[in-house]
Amino acid sequence: MSIVPKETIEVIAQSIGIANLSTDVALALAPDVEYRLREIMQEAIKCMRHSKRTVLTADDVDSALSLRNVEPLYGFASGDPLRFKRAVGHKDLFYIDDKDVDLKDVINAPLPKAPLDSGVVAHWLAIEGVQPAIPENAPVEAIVAPSENKRSEHGKEDGLPVDIKLPVKHVLSRELQLYFDKITELIVSRSDSILFKEALESLATDSGLHPLVPYFSYFIADEVTRSLNDLPLLFALMRVVRSLLRNPHIHIEPYLHQLMPSMITCIVAKRLGHRIADNHWELRDFAANLVASVCRRFGHVYHNLQYRLTRTLLNAFLDPSKAMTQHYGAIQGLAALGPSVVRVLILPQLETYMQLLEPEMQLEKQKNEMKRKEAWHVYGALLCAAGKCLYERVKLFPSLLHPPTRQFWRSNGRVATKMPNKRKASSSHLLQQPALKKLASDGTAGSIPPISMTTSMQAAADGFPTPSESGIRPSSSTGQLSNESISGGSRKEKSGGKAPTPSTVLAQAWKEDLDAGHLMASLFELFGEGIFSFIQPVEMSFFL
């Protein structure tokens, strides 16, 4: 019942040499022991409070004991917390692990380092009520809060004079200047060193860097425009941007206007790096993700941010005179903004764009290997973007895909048997461009599609249901539709007929954006099987 059971009393009695303590005595003692314990703890808590602590230590208990004129308990000097161990075989018996210490070892052990002497340092916690963002201060919303606070305060106390702040000379402490110099030096010269990684880490976490942000953003903008053909440098700069964006203590909004152009440059510049072998694709991807993260974070504050960004990217994407690299960047940039952007902006253009892209990818039509490679990259990016978009749709409406696919496979063994046919045909086609296939696969996650642009759309065209059909119908017809299109595709291999554009259907599908089935069908027409890799594994299993 009580905290101290009589067994404990008996054990303690034994430990001090009273072998046979009667149960009655133990029972009578137990409550009193508990009371005394509580009393000591109450005093110990007082001592703790007066030592301005919120954690009770063994010292406090000692002080409490001495308050009660009881000899303190020696040997429990606070330092490490005491570790209680459970006695083997007893559920609720604990003891403190008190190891024997060899005196020789203690004597021979080297002296431990003397603890540092206490000292006092001073800093400004607040200057006229505003907390300066210096490393000594806790990282808080202090940077954001003042403006809001002030506003609300001025709102409340009406008729108060608004204090106009005169322009202040920006003074950087020497430490910050040194820091800036070191970081910029690292960026420019040693961006592959471990030190640079640590520098990035510091940029992403340190709280006192706010005064340096304008300098950094200027430096980045400047360097990007100046050294477009130095790929490692550009990469390093983008990494710095990422770190700055990540730093929770930096209020980066005012400098975004300076950083955004640099980032977009790194996405859609015509040439990045001076060597052909430079992997500028990676930089574009990186920058695209960066820009997307900016949009996500600040999109709600600056409403036209995403609009302006997408406009820039879309312009690059839709301009046929732009280089393939630029197209690639634009697609990646748009794709990074999320599937809905892809759906609204890329997919409607997909049809036309593929027509442009197709000749670039074929060995016969595009002799320049470099260009062809680029085209395949673009193709990969497009596939990836469209696929992700599809994946999202399918995820949203899983029911759309489930029954038809099953039905499709159950009902139609023919297609399965015909598939190899088609595959053979297309792979024979592919054989000519194995390298290109590899390239495209770099951009995509799954298998490489045969060039299904050649697939006939005829069957699809007559197989498509009218868009006005009710909810259930389209889903059931989807299976039919893909079924048809596949068989149609295989038919096409033989016939090699013309491909009437399904753009009307596509357009309809985009409008009725609920219809994932249509979307998939259309995408399948454009990309072939490659698109299946974006469908959830469950559905995938039907195709394997």
Add this chain to the structure above:
Amino acid sequence: MEEEELQKAVYAYLRKKGFRQTELALQEEQNRLSSSAQSDLAVSRLDNDPARYHDAYSKLRSWAYSSLDLYKHELLRVLYPVYIHCFMDLVAEGHMQEARTFFHTFREDHELTHLRDLQKLEGILSPSHLEEMELARSLRQNKVKIKLCEYSYDLLLQYLQKTQSFTMLGIINEHINFEVSAGQPSSISDDADVVALVGSSQDIAKHINQKEVRWGLLEDSVEERLERALSDSEKAEGENKEVDPEDSKKRSVEGAKQGVSVKKLKKDKLVGATGKNIRSETSTVSMAPRVKPELTLPVMTTEVEQSILEDLRNRVQLSSLALPSISFYTFINTHNSLNCSSISHDGSLVAGGFSDSSLKVWDMAKIGRPTKTFTEQQPSANLQGESESVQNEHLLGPEERKRSYTLFQGHAGPVYSATFSPFGDFLLSSSSDSTIRLWSTKLNSNLVCYKGHNYPVWDVQFSPVGHYFASCSHDRTARIWSMDRIQPLRIMAGHLSDVDCVQWHANCNYIATGSSDKTVRLWDVQSGECVRVFIGHRSMVLSLAMSLDGRYMASGDEDGTIMMWDLSSGRCVSPLMGHSSCIWTLAFSCEGTLLASGSADCTVKLWDVTASMKVPRMEENKASSTNRLRLLKALPTKSTPVYTLRFSRRNLLFAAGALSKQV
């Protein structure tokens, strides 16, 4: 025995006289009585069953919880006293087991508001503990006062009568005083009375609080002289210059000064309505009424006076729109041993009391600003070493010269408090060795050791004028001392538990003490009498601050609640919620517009106190719920609990705390 004999004698007499009828009647009556006595006995035996407490209480509880929403919170208030008295009754009757079960069954209900009391009561395990424990004894002896509206009271009585629960009725009759008020039930937020379930009886507190407190400022203070000088010069310029009150802060202050000068002309000395007539819009220090000092005050040297005047002229006006600058002194490498800290008035000296009995004083002016690098610091530290007394240098040796501080050794136990004299030339420290020591910061040595307390001295504070100081201790007393006597001048006894903190009133005629019995008391220094008891805290009071106009007091407790008290009425003006842990320190700004609080939750918070102070002046009664003090700003530190806050005379806020590692 005697009764029986008497009875026999009566029967014999009746028989002898032949009063046959009377005899029968008597017999009959006697039988009836005895049988009823027997049945009474049976009832009381039933009553002794310990389970009846449990049953009756749980019935009462479920009834209270299912009562009408409007009256529920009032009825729930009744539960707590009933609960603890049921428990104590059970203990007193010796049903330990049942008492325990009962206690744990319903404990959760009350944990939220009375956790600390419950923790203490939990320890009661035998009837003798009831006698021994302070809290239990006072609970048993005093009645709890509970405010109920008429209807709730009726409801309760009806319930008790209908259910015939005499146990409950007994307890309620015995331990609760109902204060029935007509009309609507009080609002839930207005819950102060529930909290007031403390040791000291309400009536005594009420009685004490009737006494007069002259909270005004001292006559002829330096501030006043300065104002007089200013207003004189102003008068020369032209007195009838109409000042737009909202024009600017400075103007209004000048207006106030004029007010004072007018008052001076009228030669009004004490409290009274006169103050109100000339009271202008802003509440500056000068508005407070003047009182005579009850102590003989030390004479100020002209140099000191000059420096104070200089400070006053340069004082920054603070308000909710003009927040102070805060300079934070962080103690580093304290290894969890810093117990207290103190900052001198000008912020140049910082003292830390450590649990290893040492007291260390840093001269911030010599250490220099933190931007100085270590190498730069070295020579200045050396300089410090050289300036130390010869004796110290010999003792400490070359290694010690690198020290950035002056070490004061003398105590034989953890140092719990330190305080600088108003002009920074003396330092007092109190320790668990139950002594107070006076140190000279000029000579760097110990001057006096004051022995008087019997137990650890928790807090010591210099009076605002110096020379006198107050201390408080685990021995439940607070004492007043003067620097030149080794015996205390006054001993203030009355708290029911440790006196944890002490603070001087601005006019030096009163001291306030905060205690573990959850009350704050105000004592007259001259008579040693308790003149106010402030009841309302729910846990140990850790810090106190007095506004410089002498009218208000703030107290902070273990739970993070700060309460503002009006000294003249003894009422709580408004509780300040916001901190989540112990309030270690409180400080009023010099003109009393801001309150700063420092807490173990590693924040400094600034509160606007003008809002709350003005309302009660206009409508004294309805103040409590309307004027919650406004939190102006919360300034978090980097894992540094704030130990000390101090406004300089120029209204710069100094704060100190020890950097603690996050666990």
